[in-house]
Amino acid sequence: MAATRRPGRNHLFVPGPTNIPDRVMRAMMVQSEDHRSVDFPSLTKPLFEDTKKVFGSTDGTIFLFPASGTGIWESALTNTLARGDKVLTSRYGQFSHLWIDMAQRLGLDVIVQEEEWGTGAKPEKIEEVLRADKGHEIKAVMVVHNETATGVTSNIGAVRKAIDAAGHPAMLFVDGVSSIGSLPFYADEWKVDCAIAGSQKGLMLPAGLGVICVSQKALKAAEGSSGRNDRLARVYFDWEDHKKQNPTGYFPYTPPLPLLYGLREALACLFEEGLENVYHRHAVLGEATRQAVAAWGLKTCAKSPEWNSDTVTAILAPEGVDAAKIIKHAYVRYNLALGAGLSQVAGKVFRIGHVGDLNELSLLGAIAGAEMSLLDNGVKVTPGSGVAAASSYLRENPLSKS
Ligand SMILES: Cc1ncc(COP(=O)(O)O)c(C=O)c1O
Numbered sequence: 129m130a131a132t133r134r135p136g137r138n139h140l141f142v143p144g145p146t147n148i149p150d151r152v153m154r155a156m157m158v159q160s161e162d163h164r165s166v167d168f169p170s171l172t173k174p175l176f177e178d179t180k181k182v183f184g185s186t187d188g189t190i191f192l193f194p195a196s197g198t199g200i201w202e203s204a205l206t207n208t209l210a211r212g213d214k215v216l217t218s219r220y221g222q223f224s225h226l227w228i229d230m231a232q233r234l235g236l237d238v239i240v241q242e243e244e245w246g247t248g249a250k251p252e253k254i255e256e257v258l259r260a261d262k263g264h265e266i267k268a269v270m271v272v273h274n275e276t277a278t279g280v281t282s283n284i285g286a287v288r289k290a291i292d293a294a295g296h297p298a299m300l301f302v303d304g305v306s307s308i309g310s311l312p313f314y315a316d317e318w319k320v321d322c323a324i325a326g327s328q329k330g331l332m333l334p335a336g337l338g339v340i341c342v343s344q345k346a347l348k349a350a351e352g353s354s355g356r357n358d359r360l361a362r363v364y365f366d367w368e369d370h371k372k373q374n375p376t377g378y379f380p381y382t383p384p385l386p387l388l389y390g391l392r393e394a395l396a397c398l399f400e401e402g403l404e405n406v407y408h409r410h411a412v413l414g415e416a417t418r419q420a421v422a423a424w425g426l427k428t429c430a431k432s433p434e435w436n437s438d439t440v441t442a443i444l445a446p447e448g449v450d451a452a453k454i455i456k457h458a459y460v461r462y463n464l465a466l467g468a469g470l471s472q473v474a475g476k477v478f479r480i481g482h483v484g485d486l487n488e489l490s491l492l493g494a495i496a497g498a499e500m501s502l503l504d505n506g507v508k509v510t511p512g513s514g515v516a517a518a519s520s521y522l523r524e525n526p527l528s529k530s
Pocket residue numbers: 144196197198199223272274275276277303304305306326335
């Protein structure tokens with residue numbers, strides 16, 4: 129079929145990349161410049177401090193890499209661990225699976241707790257394994273905060289309590305790729321040693337800037353591993369090279385300039401709105417989406433409300449209906465991009481991302497489009513029911529707290 133022009137704006141409702149605010153796009157329209165000039169640090173130095181705020185950290189150290197989230201997973205593991213080190217983690221979706229796969233391919237000894245997809249990390253099970261590890265062989269606990277594939281958020285505060293209750297010194301690594309900048313995240317309070325983010329979700333930028341917030345403890349682990357023969361190989365993602373350059377505002381290699389300008393503007397957007405308001409807005413939009421799903425008579429992939437994600441809702445298609453068809457039809461007919469089901473849930477779920485630069489009416493557009501695509505695919509939902517339920521909820525619950 130020949131490509132056709134799709135008039136109007138594409139409604140981008142995949143859970144990342146997300147919509148880029150116009151002012152952020154404008155901020156990225158810059159001429160190239162010398163990244164070793166005397167002027168350059170005036171752009172970069174404040175970024176290292178300001179970015180910490182979205183991680184809920186004042187004690188951490190930020191490193192910015194030209195990379196996507198996957199690269200930052202690698203950065204966390206390779207800087208702090210040695211070949212054969214034990215790490216403890218849980219698998220409950222495609223992204224937790226991929227991080228496990230990376231850890232195994234890097235040569236770590238990965239203890240995997242298999243959890244049902246639609247649930248998340250279980251602090252009590254983590255505590256049990258850590259308590260049994262009397263010799264403290266487990267060096268890190270890895271948790272995906274928001275499993276984007278299934279629309280599940282795990283409780284990182286509770287994981288921290290579990291580690292402390294076990295009296296275990298393991299580091300805590302948290303993938304916040306689809307949570308940081310949109311869900312409450314408190315790296316210092318939760319004592320997160322490596323908090324991992326990518327630019328294309330809550331930070332409302334294109335993909336390509338990977339961000340990590342590293343605790344003092346993780347920095348020490350990295351320094352301690354430096355002289356070891358069995359340390360994991362690290363070159364491009366080595367924090368050491370960045371530590372030498374970043375304090376003066378420079379990078380060990382060519383940084384992605386437009387993304388740095390974009391980050392400055394995106395952070396300004398988040399701070400102007402206020403992070404607490406940003407978190408509240410995501411909570412309201414998430415609940416409005418779930419109200420629509422309930423009104424359609426459909427179920428979310430998240431097994432119970434405790435797992436609900438406020439950045440993405442994965443919706444189970446009814447038995448016998450291919451979710452991929454709903455997604456394709458929404459795109460081709462209504463210019464609406466919904467998130468695909470990945471791996472185990474391919475063809476079973478479609479996802480509505482509600483992360484980033486969104487408001488009530490943009491979300492209602494996606495709900496209307498999803499509803500039309502469901503109807504066109506023979507799913508017997510009551511026309512208008514999802515939009516009615518979501519809009520009633522949105523009218524009663526303002527997006528801004530203040
Ligand atoms: C939770 C989570 N972790 C990691 C990744 C991988 O990030 P990237 O695609 O930026 O490499 C994604 C991507 O969507 C994700 O949602």
